[in-house]
Amino acid sequence: MGRAPCCDKANVKRGPWLPEEDAVLRSYIEKHGTGGNWIALPLKAGLNRCGKSCRLRWLNYLRPDIKHGGFTEEEDNVIFSLYSKLGSRWSIIASHLRGRTDNDIKNYWNTKLKKKLIMSSYNTTTTMDPSKTPPPALLPATAVKSESSSHTTDSISKLCSSPFSSSNYFSSLINDQEGSMSSSTITAYDVSGSSSNSRRDRNWPAGDEDTLLSEFDLGLLSEMLGDYGSEEMLGEVPPPLLWTASELMYSQ
DNA sequence: AATCCCTACAACCGCCCTTAC
DNA sequence: CGTAAGGGCGGTTGTAGGGAT
Numbered sequence: 001m002g003r004a005p006c007c008d009k010a011n012v013k014r015g016p017w018l019p020e021e022d023a024v025l026r027s028y029i030e031k032h033g034t035g036g037n038w039i040a041l042p043l044k045a046g047l048n049r050c051g052k053s054c055r056l057r058w059l060n061y062l063r064p065d066i067k068h069g070g071f072t073e074e075e076d077n078v079i080f081s082l083y084s085k086l087g088s089r090w091s092i093i094a095s096h097l098r099g100r101t102d103n104d105i106k107n108y109w110n111t112k113l114k115k116k117l118i119m120s121s122y123n124t125t126t127t128m129d130p131s132k133t134p135p136p137a138l139l140p141a142t143a144v145k146s147e148s149s150s151h152t153t154d155s156i157s158k159l160c161s162s163p164f165s166s167s168n169y170f171s172s173l174i175n176d177q178e179g180s181m182s183s184s185t186i187t188a189y190d191v192s193g194s195s196s197n198s199r200r201d202r203n204w205p206a207g208d209e210d211t212l213l214s215e216f217d218l219g220l221l222s223e224m225l226g227d228y229g230s231e232e233m234l235g236e237v238p239p240p241l242l243w244t245a246s247e248l249m250y251s252q
Numbered sequence: 253a254a255t256c257c258c259t260a261c262a263a264c265c266g267c268c269c270t271t272a273c
Numbered sequence: 274c275g276t277a278a279g280g281g282c283g284g285t286t287g288t289a290g291g292g293a294t
Contacts, residue, residue, distance in 0.1 A: 015262095016262070016263075037279075038280070039280090051280095052264085052280085053263075053264075055281090056263070056264080059281095060262080091281075091282060102281095102283085103263090107260070111259065112260090255294085256293080256294075258293095260291105262287090262288090264285080265283105265284085265285075265286090268280105268282085269282095270279085271279085272277090272279100
C-alpha cells in the first residue's frame with residue numbers, strides 16, 4: 001500500500017514563492033513557531049502551499065540565520081574534507097558550517113566545487129600546457145583519456161568495488177576502455193554536464209553519470225587530501241558512515 | 253536581434269526513518 | 274507489534290539570466 005500524499009497536490013500552489021507568501025510564512029512562524037506540524041501549518045497560516053514546501057522554504061531561505069553564497073576558502077576546505085569522509089551526506093556537512101543549509105551546500109558542490117576539484121587535479125597532475133590543452137572538464141562529453149592520467153585502473157577498480165559503488169557503470173566503462181586502450185590508466189571524465197540540460201543532451205543513462213562522478217570525485221579527493229585514497233584507507237572506511245541501509249543488509 | 257547553450261539555484265519528488273497511536 | 278502520518282534527506286528538475294554564436 002502506498003503512502004497517502006501529504007497534501008492535495010492538485011489544489012496547492014507550486015513553483016516560486018512570492019514575497020507576500022514569504023512574509024505570511026515568516027510572520028506566522030515568528031509569532032507561533034512551527035507548532036511541530038508542518039502539514040497543518042499552511043492551513044493555520046492561511047497559505048495555499050504544501051506543508052513540505054513551507055518547511056523547505058523556511059529552512060532553506062527564510063530562517064534568520066541563513067547565509068547565501070559567498071563561500072569562503074575555509075568553507076570549501078571543510079566541504080571537501082567532509083565529502084571525502086562522508087560522501088553526499090549534505091545535512092551532516094551542513095551541520096559543520098554555521099548558517100549553511102544542506103541544499104545550499106549541495107548546489108554549491110554540484111555547480112562549483114566539483115569543477116574546482118577537477119581543475120585542481122588537472123593542474124597538479126598534468127605536464128601539458130593548460131593554455132594549449134583544454135582541461136579534461138572541457139573536453140567532449142564522452143569519457144576521455146589523456147597522457148596526464150593520474151589514476152590507475154587498479155585504484156579505480158578499487159573504488160568500484162568499494163562501498164561507494166551502487167552501479168556497475170563505472171566498471172563496465174573501465175572494461176570498455178581497457179579493451180581499446182594501450183595504456184592501463186584512466187584520467188578525468190567530463191563534469192561540465194552537471195546541469196539537467198546537458199545531462200539530457202548527452203543521453204547518459206539516468207542516474208549512472210552521477211554515480212560515476214561521485215566515485216570519481218572521491219578518487220580525486222583521495223589524492224588531493226593525501227591519506228584517504230590509499231588502498232589501506234579505502235579498506236578501513238567504517239561502513240556505517242558510507243553504506244546505505246540496503247547495502248549493509250546485502251553485505252551480510 | 254534572435255537563438256542557443258550553460259550556469260546557478262530554488263523548488264519539488266520520492267523514499268526512508270521516526271514516532272505516535 | 275503493526276500501521277499510518279509527519280519529518281528529514283538526497284536526488285532531480287525547472288527555469289531565469291547571462292554569455293556566446
